[in-house]
Amino acid sequence: MAPEVAAELTAAARAAVGAGRRPDLTSRRPAGLGLTKEFAAGLRRRLAGQPGFAVVTEFPVGADDPLETEMAYWLFGLLVGRPVSQSHKGDLLGRVEDRGADIASPVQRGYESSAALPFHVDRTDVIGLLCIRPAASGGLSRIVSSKTVHDLLLEESPDALAELYRPYPNDRRGEEQPGECPWSGIPVFSRTGDSFAVRYVRRFINGSQRHDRAPRLTERQTAAMDALDRILERPGVSLDMELRQGDLQLINNFHTLHARSAFEDGGGRGRLLLRLWLAFEGSPELPEHYSSLYGAVAAGSYRGGVWPVGATPGTFGRPVAELS
Numbered sequence: 001m002a003p004e005v006a007a008e009l010t011a012a013a014r015a016a017v018g019a020g021r022r023p024d025l026t027s028r029r030p031a032g033l034g035l036t037k038e039f040a041a042g043l044r045r046r047l048a049g050q051p052g053f054a055v056v057t058e059f060p061v062g063a064d065d066p067l068e069t070e071m072a073y074w075l076f077g078l079l080v081g082r083p084v085s086q087s088h089k090g091d092l093l094g095r096v097e098d099r100g101a102d103i104a105s106p107v108q109r110g111y112e113s114s115a116a117l118p119f120h121v122d123r124t125d126v127i128g129l130l131c132i133r134p135a136a137s138g139g140l141s142r143i144v145s146s147k148t149v150h151d152l153l154l155e156e157s158p159d160a161l162a163e164l165y166r167p168y169p170n171d172r173r174g175e176e177q178p179g180e181c182p183w184s185g186i187p188v189f190s191r192t193g194d195s196f197a198v199r200y201v202r203r204f205i206n207g208s209q210r211h212d213r214a215p216r217l218t219e220r221q222t223a224a225m226d227a228l229d230r231i232l233e234r235p236g237v238s239l240d241m242e243l244r245q246g247d248l249q250l251i252n253n254f255h256t257l258h259a260r261s262a263f264e265d266g267g268g269r270g271r272l273l274l275r276l277w278l279a280f281e282g283s284p285e286l287p288e289h290y291s292s293l294y295g296a297v298a299a300g301s302y303r304g305g306v307w308p309v310g311a312t313p314g315t316f317g318r319p320v321a322e323l324s
Contacts, residue, residue, distance in 0.1 A: 001039070001056050001057065001058045001059055001060075002035075002039070003058075004035055005035045005036050005039050006058060006059070006060045008033055008034075008035050008036050009033065009036050009060060009072050009075065009076060010060045010068070010072055012030060012032070012033055012036075012072075012075055013060075013068045013069075013071040013072035013075060014068055016071050016075065017065065017067045017068050017071050021071070022067075022071075023070065023071070023074045023083070023092045023093055024092075025083065025085075025092065025313070027074070027078055028078070028324070029078045029079060029324040030075045030078060030079065033075070033079070036075075036076065036079060037079055040076065040079035040080050041079075043056070043080060043250060044080060044081075044280075044281070044282060045282075047080075047126060047250060047251075047252045047280065047282060048252070048280075048281075048282025049282075051145070052145065052251070052252040052255035052256050053143055053249070053250060053251045053252060053255075053256050054249075054250045055241070055247060055248070055249050055250075056247070056248040056249075056250070057246060057247055057248075058246050059072075059073070059076075059130060059246045059247070059248045060072055060246070061130065061131075061132055061245060061246045062246075069132070069274075070093055070274065073093065073128075073130050073248075073274055073276065074092075074093065074276075077128060077276045077278055078324070080126065080128070080250070080278055080280070081125065081126050081278030081279050081280040081281065081320060082278060082279045082280075082302055082320050082323050082324060083276055083277065083278055083279075084124055084277050084278070084279055084302075084303075084304050084305030084307075085277075085305045085306060085307045085308065085311070086275065086277050086305065086306055087175075087306050088175060088306060088307070088308050088309065089308065090307070090308045090311065092276075093274050093275070093276065094274070094275035094276075094277075095272060095273075095274065095275075096112075096129065096271075096272070096273035096274070096275050097112070097270060097271060097272045097273070114135075114262060114263050114264065114265070114271075115262055116259075116260065116261050116262040117259055117260045118202060118203070118229070118232075118259055119142070119144060119200070119229075119232045119238075119257040119258065119259040120200060120201040120202070120203075120257060120258070120259065121198060121199055121200060121201065121253050121254070121257055121258075122253055122277065123277070123293055123294070123304050123305060123306060124253055124277035124278060124279070124304040124305060125252070125253055125254070125278060125279050125280035125283040125303070125304060126250060126251065126252060126253060126276075126277075126278040126279075126280045126283075127249075127250070127251045127253055127258070127275065127276070127277060127278075128248060128249070128250050128251075128275065128276035128277075128278065129141070129243065129248070129249045129251075129273045129274075129275055130247075130248045130273060130274045130275075130276075131243040131244060131245055131246065131247045131248075131272075131273050132245065132272040132273065132274060133245060133269060133270070133271055133272045134242070134243060134244055134245060134271060135263035135264060135265055135270065135271035136263075136264055136265050136266030136270075136271075137263065137264050137266075138261050138262050138263035138264055139242075139243075139260060139261060139262075139263030139271050140240050140241070140242055140260065140261040141240070141241050141242070141243050141249060141258065141259075141260060142238045142239070142240045142241075142258065142259040142260065142261070143238060143239050143241075143249075143251060143256050143257070143258045143259075144232060144237055144238040144239070144256065144257050144258075144259075145255065145256060146189075146196075146198035146254070146255055146256060146257055147196065147255065148237065149228065149231050149232060149237070149257070150189055150196075150198075152231050152237075153227065153228065153231060156227075156231075157224075157227045159224075160223065160224040160227040160228070161189070161224075163220050163221060163223075163224035164187065164188040164189050164224050164225075164228065165187050165188075165189050165190070166187055166221075167185035167186060167187050167289060168185065168186065168187065168188060168205050168208075168217075168221060169183045169184070169185055169205065169208035169209075169211075169214040169215050169217070170183060170184045170185070170186055170199070170201065170204045170205055170208055170293075171183055171204045171205070171207035171208040171210065171211065171214075172184060172204075172293075173204065173207065175306045177307070177309065177310070177312060178309065178310075180292065181292065182211050183208045183211050183213075183214045184289070184292040184293050185215070185289060186199045186289045186290060186293070187199070187287070187289060188200045188224075188225075188228070190286065190287045190289070190290075192284070192285045192286060192287045192297075193285055195284030195285040195286070195299065196254070196255070196284065197254040197284055197286055197287075197290075198254060198255075198257065199290070200228070200257060202225055202229070205217070205225070232257065232259075238259070243273070252280075252282075254283070254284055254286075277304065277305055279301070279302045279303055279304055279305075279320050280300070280320060281300045281319070281320045281321055281324075282300065283299060283300055283301070283303075283320075284299055285297060285298060285299040295312065295316035295317065296316045296317035298317065298319075300319050300320055300321070301316075301317050301318065301319060301320065302315050302316060302317065302318050302319070302320050302323055303316055303317070
């Protein structure tokens, strides 16, 4: 991020904090940030097309007041998309840090552990990860193009690819609203018109089997996931990077899968990333299978997220542009 953009964003964040503002779903896209708006527009184009991800360096995270850093990130996120809730607690800025969570548990979240996380996607259009503090060791960020993996499967294992286009049961891990089914049937790969999307969290697929009414995984489905995992872990397929303080990674969740290596924290404060989930004007149309998780499937609509009980917003399905 150019120094003049960072300075403009920092000044706006300081003014917002001084006025008592906090991250809020009613926040509108900030005005008067010409340099930052232009920079964010370029990132939106990269996210909607190729390569489907971006890494911003030198994001302003050195403020003495951590609220200024959070507000700068929030304002920047509003220029990229529209935030959605990340948990039943209503988190809008998620804290990715080790809180001792057990990823083997079907009701605990991987971002609150220090364990390695296999390649997966999140329940949103765009993911933002801002590094506040790196780990003492480990915590490598890994990303891979879902289209690259798809095409390798097409060439090497077409039968497995065909299976991955059929619905797989996904455990909703207790994050469904009251009365909703605790699992969703979604293909790993989907095409709707000209739109392409991936939805793969193997832990959630395997976890679906705890629900008696969820379809049982077949040998063909398991073999197809094994074929996919072998390609995901093939040397040279993923781009692996170390996120340092002030690095902001933005990912189009339908074009890119991401993973993380295990990490260890030394003395003092540990690894901390701030996470944004954003609905995005450049998001693709999704098949109807996604509606139980995303709430809307039209391209560019406000959708996704994990919401507090009874708090699913009535704005689901509205174009993101109308909310900005």
